[in-house]
Amino acid sequence: MEPVLVERHDAVATVTINRPERRNSLNTVVKEALRDALADVAADSGVRAVVLTGAGEHFCAGQDLKEHADGLGGGAASAFTTVADHYAPIVRSLATMPKPVVAAVEGNCVGAGLGFALACDLRVIAADATLATAFSSIGLTCDSGLSYTLPRAVGEARARRLVLLAEPFTSAQALAWGIDHDVSDPGVTLVAATRLAERLAAGPTAAYAETKLLLAETWSRDLDAALAAEGAAQTRAGSTDDHANAVTAFLSKERPVFAGR
Incomplete structure (x- = not known):
């Protein structure tokens, strides 16, 4: 077995x-x-x-x-x-x-x-x-x-x-x-x-990955470091097709489809 x-x-x-x-x-x-x-x-x-x-x-x-x-x-x-x-x-x-x-x-x-x-x-x-x-x-x-x-x-x-x-x-x-x-x-x-x-x-798995990393490291950071890390992570997430497509879907009043990239 x-x-x-x-x-x-x-x-x-x-x-x-x-x-x-x-x-x-x-x-x-x-x-x-x-x-x-x-x-x-x-x-x-x-x-x-x-x-x-x-x-x-x-x-x-x-x-x-x-x-x-x-x-x-x-x-x-x-x-x-x-x-x-x-x-x-x-x-x-x-x-x-x-x-x-x-x-x-x-x-x-x-x-x-x-x-x-x-x-x-x-x-x-x-x-x-x-x-x-x-x-x-x-x-x-x-x-x-x-x-x-x-x-x-x-x-x-x-x-x-x-x-x-x-x-x-x-x-x-x-x-x-x-x-x-x-x-x-x-x-x-x-x-x-x-x-x-x-x-x-079915969700934005690339954004989930960024979230997991932020939360895992948050206890070792002060506020300024956390804000900086969020800014870098948000830029990476914002560069994905998932984000661009979700914004377009929102403006078109459609349900977004996430591909994880």
């Missing part, structure tokens, strides 16, 4: 973590396959939006602790090379690829799984899903970008509580805190996320 499935339909690629018998927990085979699959869809000019999901009833239960325990036998230095080799590239790809990514979250979304979901641009979460940081419950701290994405999603004070106490939270709480785009009925998050991805794929 393939550890990660990639299905392309029109301009949307669906990437599925495919280890349902272990709640899509992450062993080395899965992590390598996911890293490589995301790199492929990021580079594929025919893909204009991406959906990330898990096979079966769960999104991702985080690191496979059995494999991790075996790895600790060789010492922590070797066991934790996975952070740089796998988790960081996966999160970086999700957060920075020049196209929108939507997470379809069912069941458990824990640890690195939560980090992956938060690295996506939008999330559709099942009403009965369970989310948690989990790291401190096994004596660890954040990885998979959670120290970066979680405070930005829920605020620093709540992020401290969620990480330090490792308390699970619900999709309703996630919605109230601003983590997810929508809450769906269980079993249909992939359908809802795919519809959202199709809507995004």
Whole structure:
């Protein structure tokens, strides 16, 4: 069974973590396959939006602790090379690829799984899903970008509580805190996320890419730097056929068609 499935339909690629018998927990085979699959869809000019999901009833239960325990036998230095080799590239790809990514979250979304979901641009979460940081419950701290994405999603004070106490939270709480785009009925998050991805794929994807870059770098800039970055990005977006055609369509009272260039 393939550890990660990639299905392309029109301009949307669906990437599925495919280890349902272990709640899509992450062993080395899965992590390598996911890293490589995301790199492929990021580079594929025919893909204009991406959906990330898990096979079966769960999104991702985080690191496979059995494999991790075996790895600790060789010492922590070797066991934790996975952070740089796998988790960081996966999160970086999700957060920075020049196209929108939507997470379809069912069941458990824990640890690195939560980090992956938060690295996506939008999330559709099942009403009965369970989310948690989990790291401190096994004596660890954040990885998979959670120290970066979680405070930005829920605020620093709540992020401290969620990480330090490792308390699970619900999709309703996630919605109230601003983590997810929508809450769906269980079993249909992939359908809802795919519809959202199709809507995004039909949009101005070149402008989306500029937006992702601006938002990713905004916390490292002061106001003047942010204004300058916006000016440069706006000039690049304004030079696209998408912008010119959309202005013409607006003036003609027509619906614009975006080509992503």
